[in-house]
Amino acid sequence: MPQSRRGHLIDTAIALFNRDGYHATGIDRILSEAVVAKMTLYKHFKSKNDLIVAALQRRDELWMRQFRQTVERRATTPAARLLAIFDALEGWFQGPDFHGCMFIKAAAEYSDPRDPIHDAAAQHHRNIMAYLRTLAEATGAKRPARLAREILLLMEGALAVTQVNGPIGAAREAARVAEVLITQAVRPDT
Numbered sequence: 001m002p003q004s005r006r007g008h009l010i011d012t013a014i015a016l017f018n019r020d021g022y023h024a025t026g027i028d029r030i031l032s033e034a035v036v037a038k039m040t041l042y043k044h045f046k047s048k049n050d051l052i053v054a055a056l057q058r059r060d061e062l063w064m065r066q067f068r069q070t071v072e073r074r075a076t077t078p079a080a081r082l083l084a085i086f087d088a089l090e091g092w093f094q095g096p097d098f099h100g101c102m103f104i105k106a107a108a109e110y111s112d113p114r115d116p117i118h119d120a121a122a123q124h125h126r127n128i129m130a131y132l133r134t135l136a137e138a139t140g141a142k143r144p145a146r147l148a149r150e151i152l153l154l155m156e157g158a159l160a161v162t163q164v165n166g167p168i169g170a171a172r173e174a175a176r177v178a179e180v181l182i183t184q185a186v187r188p189d190t
Helices: 006-019 027-034 040-042 048-072 080-093 104-110 116-139 144-165 171-185
Strands: none
Touching: 006 027, 006 040, 006 048, 006 104, 027 040, 040 116, 048 080, 048 104, 048 116, 080 144, 080 171, 104 116, 116 144, 116 171, 144 171
């Protein structure tokens, strides 16, 4: 089934925003890459900002689905899944389309927390946190919200190091720290 023009515009925008950023990617570039007329763009989106929000929402949906599937395919227990998160990240970091995190870039380029673009970026992090918290709760961790926050910090740190220095094994390093945190979080009180 052929993709809708709206979906094609969003996918084109995702690729360009991911690679080049938001402010650096103009409407004319998106239209040229998507091979659509300006009228088609404005039929589906009121503005470039609306397209950015739609692109972030779609990217979140796709990224979260692939992330969960990868984690759940690699491990069966909640604790092992918390560690498999870093395997999933390592695979993403080594992929040809890794240009850093679209959501962090969006939050940086649109830093006002009231901006819908910033909010769409923040929603992605809330979605990751919810998934991490579900896994942390399933481990029986004494403080699952804390463990989820710690894992997210390790994820973000590995992402930042990789974005700056390339795929040098930051996710594997973060996994070693995560293993210690998970062990401490689920250890019975003595």
